[in-house]
Amino acid sequence: MAVTDPLQIIAGGLATVSTSELFDWLKAYIAREPVERIVIGEPRQPNGEPSENLARVQQFVNRWRKAVPEVPIDYFDERFTSVLAHQVMLDSGIGKKARQNKGLVDEISATIILEDYMRSKKKLI
DSSP states (O other), X not given: OEEEOXXXXXXXXXXXXXXXXXXXXXXXXXXXXXXXXXXXXXXXXXXXXXXTTHHHHHHHHHHHHHHOTTSXXXXXXXXXXXXHXXXXXXXXXXXXXXXXXXXXXXXXHHHHHHHXXXXXXXXXX
């Protein structure tokens, strides 16, 4: 998970949440924090075709849209974010053991997705 500041200038890691707990965790989070929208990674293969995980993500998105329509959820291409996350970890000097922490990789990947999403929206303005 990643979150942006109120002015939507900087994205930062927030938490690592298991898929089974994600729906309830997000509902609890939006109950205590102002959330304009949720951005979720859209799993695609390198050639742009849908990955096998896309169906599971779509199920979550459809469930969210029915249960919490007041908080929109948008897809954003997540291709190569894990590779970029590992590169960020290498560049920052994080040790090998920490680089193997999937939760940390996921949190950095979420931050990259959110940053890219925000950057794409600024181009439209």
